[in-house]
Amino acid sequence: MDQIAGDGGRTSLFSGGFSVSEAFEGSEAIAAARGLARSFLTDAQAVHGLPVSGRAMGMVQLVVSELVTNARKYAPGPCLLTMQVEGGVVEVTVWDSSTALPAVLGPDPGRVGQHGLEIVMAVCQSFKVQRELVGKRITAAVVLVDDPGDDVAGRRA
Known part of the structure; x- marks a missing residue:
């Protein structure tokens, strides 16, 4: 593994x-x-005192895994992962060097594989793709806590 940014680039x-x-x-x-x-x-949770549900913890890791997997699979060179928390939401953004936009396939229980973006879109509050001068940026947002009305973290209302 080559981690290009040394200490994780943490910023307030x-x-x-x-x-x-x-x-x-x-x-x-x-x-x-x-x-x-x-x-x-x-x-x-520990440093900033924000509530993070167990479900949100799992969903963010799933989203990160799927987006980084796609970047590593379909784009040459490194990818850049950025996570930002603000207003009870974590935005997960992955930049890669490919200008090809991802194909978001419709649900197909018979299809083997290629369900990553389908899963990401199902668990996120929002999802967007931006073409950049070099490459593209994909951003997905997950809420940090489950709703008191039993709506689970990350799901669209």
Whole structure:
């Protein structure tokens, strides 16, 4: 694994939010990215006092895993993972060098594989893809706590 940004690039933001960024390249990038997500959300609880449900912890790691997997699979070179918490939501953004936009396939229980973006879109509050001058940026947002009305974290209303 080659982690390109040394200490995880942790940053506090003026508006009460905070973020972390790290670049990944190599075969162990996906596990390292999940570990960064777990560490980041653990810090959100322990250091910043934010509530993070167990479901949100799992959903963010799943989203990170799927987005980094796609970046490593379909784009040459490193990918950049950024997570930012603000307003009770964590935004997970993955940049990669490919300008090809992802194909979001419809649900098909008979299809083997290629369900990653389908899963991400099902568990996120929002999902967007931006083409950049170099590459693209995919951002998915997951709420940090389950709704008192029993709506689970990350689900769309």
